[in-house]
Amino acid sequence: MQRKLVGNMKLLIKEALRKIKLTFGRFLSVFFIVALGVGFFAGIRNTSDDMLFTVSSYFADKNLMDFRLVSTLGFTDADVEILKQMPSINDVEGSHYIDCLESSKAVRILGITNKINQLTLVDGRNPKNNKEVLADATVYEVGDELTLNTPELKETKVKVVGTVKSPMYIQFNNKGTTLIGNGKISGFLYTLESNFSTNVYTLIYLTGKDTASLRAYTQEYQASIEKLETKMTDALDQLKMRRYNEIKTEARQKIEDAKQKIEEEKEKYRIELETVKNNLDQTNKKLQKTDKEINEKEYALNQEFKQANQELLLAKKTLAQKTAEYQKNVEKYNQYKAYLECVEYIYAYDHFPDLSKMTDEEIVFYLLNLSEEDIHQFLEYMQQGDFSIELPEIDYNDKEAVKTYLETVFNSEIMQEIRKNIDFTNKEDLLKQFQKLVKDMEIKLDNAKEEIAKASNLLQEKEQFLNKKKKESQSALVKYKKEIETGYKQLEDGYREYEINYEKFEIQFKDAYTKINQQIKQVDEIEKPNIYVFTRKDNAGYEEYKSDTTRVNNISKVFPIFFLLVAALVCLNTMSRMVEEDRGQMGIYKSLGLKNRQILFTYILYATVATIFGSIIGLLLGCTILPNVIYNIYSFMYVLPNLKLENNFFTMIFTTILMFVVTLSITMYTALSVLKNTPASLLRPKAPAKGKKVLIEKISFIWKRLNFSFKVTTRNIFRYKKRIFMTIVGIAGCTALTLAGFGLKDSITGIIKKQFNTITKYKATIVLDHSYQELDKDMKEVLENNGITNPTLIYQELYNYKIKDKNNDVYLVVPSNINEMKQYITLQHRKDKEKVDFSDDGVIITEKMALNLNAGIGDFITIYDTNKKEYQVKVKEITENYAYNYIYLTNTYYEKIFDQKVNYNMVISGIDENKNIDQISESLLNTNKVLNVSFIEDILEKFNDMINNLNKIVLVILICSCLLAFVVLYNLTTINITERIREIATLKVLGFHDKEVSLYVYRETMILTILGALVGLFLGIFLHQFVITSAEMEFIMFQRNINSISYVYAFLVTILFSLIISVFTHYKLKKINMIEALKSVE
């Protein structure tokens, strides 16, 4: 018995293997479709897990921080120590970072840490000194020389010696935002910690003990982080206090020191100034003394001079008197002399009588009676002679005049004086007397003259001497006086300068004291620092990556199932067909006495081999190719290591088993139902499917008019019920998949246009540095001058809402001016495009949020602020929107809900199209009135990237759908042919041409295909809707409608494959050997 069994076993195995060989095409098709279905299903399902696994491994490898702490007052080693004490914290490292400009681009410079956030060196080497840096491999190259515009580094002219990848920056073109430049960080640099000018840490990195073993992005990780954060609160408070006190103490100490210094200086200055003053005073005193002395001297001298002068004057006076006297005497003498000369003349003149004997009157008379000639002669004589008498101008012919004159002469004083001294009575001696008198006089005069001359000389000498002395002393005085004047002037200047300096001194120290006081005040005002805790979610690109993998995951939930279903269906069909065909064979075995299970063995083996091997190959290929293909699509946008396959065995094994079980069960079911028959009936050829009248035939009106081929086709269509079902379902499935694929593409691309052309029309969003109640003229000007047009003020704040306990973002927006805002944001119903209005007793929410919360108009929804405080708001309207979620409300309703006035903090606006957005951003940030500027352009770019990736994935899916369609059609057609091989052979015998034979078969297939495609289009709409709602992220609403052209595409694709298959079928039919096919069962 054993031997028999074993023998049978061998036989059956041989049978199975031969069967595989004989129907290799069929085996392959089963194999292939299993591979496709399983591979695709498991592959796509694994993809998002693989993507997450790769990244979380990367993060674990490089010890990516769990927390990044930033304090408004910085950190010191003391803070690091406190954190190190926490038992749930693993590594703690203090580090630095600064943002600065490098040739007008904003870069972030970070310190190279030891354990946390390890870098991957792409090229070059590590820096050895402060002049060498590591740089972002996506931006820089080894050898680049950079100048960093910041005072916070010791070395600002640096060279890139190595390029790196950092686990903090995983997204290619998103390196975070900053307050400088155009607000976007263009790249990062790593430098040695020693290169930072300050020792105070700008940040602290932390890793947790528990989180080390948890995978990034998982719920467990998030929960662990939240727990850890709560645990840290105490430590952080401690840090805050410590630092606060430290800073305050330091500051106060500094102020004290400064104060002391000031005091010292002040004293120094004061002493200096005093010295100066003293000197000045002394000089003053000296000057005064000297002045006084000089004055006294001057006075004395003056007195002396005065006296001398007086004496001189006196002398002069005396001299003058004497001189005058002398002159008088000289005059007298001259007169005397003149008279003498007259007398001498007279005496000499012989004409004249002897006057000594005449009396005066006689003389006069005589003179008077002188003849004219005598007078003339006398006068001539007088004139010619050297006489001292001046003759008057009288008319000497006028005797009266002469007389008068002579009388005058006679009666003159001199005459009288002469008469006194001369005795005129003695006329004989008169001349001699006179001569003597005159001589005496002359002698006296000469003496007097001499004396006077002497005296005059002496006087002159004296005077000269005096003058000289005077002059000397004058000039000396002047000199001294001038000196004193200068001295005084200098003193004056000196005093003035002193005054000024003193004033300065006073002011200076007054200011210094004011400053000190201010500083004291400031120190008093120092607030406790804020410590901000950032997690990985705040890293640029971290959440984006998660979103992308979630998208893939969502797609993987739906599409592959379909694949699997279709694959299973085809598999079933093939296997059941095979079993049916083997009736005869099974009959033989049964008649030989083999048990059912032994007969089944072949089929079990066949199915097993096909599905197991198919699954294995499918898994091998699918789980490596698909994740890699999809990952590569994303690797363009991210800076990540190569894909790490996690090989989720659960999915793989599950899928394989599922496929296996399904296939095997149907095989067995079919086989068993066949085996139910008696061997005899099995051995008989199976009665071919009976012909039956078709429904349409009953409408003889139509039936009569149909041509023969059509009648045949119609009948044939309805002949194999299972085939109709299978074909339509299979084709429909493929068309549906294709349509859903195209439709997905439409829905995704459509939203960009819709959102950013019709709904969100503003070009820029500006966060202001403080809140406004309205835009004043100044601010408007500032905005306009920096490239902003038509700004309108709004309030926008981030809130949360919950979907199944998970927090999701929503932006609360309150416009300051509803009409202005309406220019920029279109609020309308999606379906009927009716405009939506604001109201004061409710909010307008975006459609996706409404869907997420299952909220309708009139419902209340709950939103949470950043402090987790709850608010209930009433939904008044639902507006069309595709990207992100918003709640719009009036300020009235805002006040009602939040119990405070609205503080408008943002501006939405257009931009000057002639300006470059980097320019606008930079210049706005430079005004320091703006915290952040973001442009729709950038957001558009981000979305476009995301959509491009999604499109690529859709393409992958479409290709697979097409492959599936291909395989299904091939399978169905082949089966159909095998079923009707006798019929087809008969046609050939009858002389049907190859084309006619093919058409005969294919007409039915074509009609069924078209029907199936139409059904598929219909189904595809639902599939599309289903996929859309699954693949969407919670903040995106894909367009729900499919473009008309997509229907055409999907239809055409199906038809195209059908045609390709038909060509293939044609050749297959051609090859059918009539004789073999018609060989009767003998």
Place this chain on the structure above:
Amino acid sequence: MSYIDIKKLKKVYKMGEIEIKAVDGVNFSIDKGELVVILGPSGAGKTTILNILGGMDTATSGQVIVDGKHVEKLSRKELINYRRYDIGFVFQFYNLVQNLTALENVELASQICTNPLNAEDVMKEVGLEERKNNFPAQLSGGEQQRVAIARAIAKNPKLLLCDEPTGALDSKTGKSILELLQKTARTMGMTVIIITHNSVIADIADKVIQVKNGTIAEIKINKKPTDAKEISW
């Protein structure tokens, strides 16, 4: 020159190194309107000859001349046309299209021919007027075979080839079939060739060709062929 001339016909199957000589140098000729029976045991090669004659198989060597046409030289396409217009075939197991009524089965064949006979008339001829709208599944074996014959005749072929037409039928039904075939040969002047291993049937033929091991054993001419009515087995 006879209507049909077979000269040195050979059909050899090569399977690797093994050669199977199904037909090994066969010569015979058939005249127009003759009813010929090819007789022989199973595996003798008669079906092979019929298949070659009917254009369903090709000869390895030799000549097959039908009405002046060298069938062995025909291309694939020409062979199809040959089968289409010149040949009518009747199988042992009828091979009717299940999805078509009796009449439609006949029409299937007639509508591809250039000079067919009216399907309805032919149905009448074979005595199946009443059953023309029934499906093969609703017909008895004999009726099905008649439909098959009708189908073959409707083509108005030069040759009517029948491979064991009565093989699946009881003797009574079989006889009626043979009657029909004989009638066709006689009244329509069609050249009918019947293959059988039943020597009794050979009596109705004008010529009996005995085939053994791929060669002609004997060619007998019946000067007075029996009426099909009168034979029995």
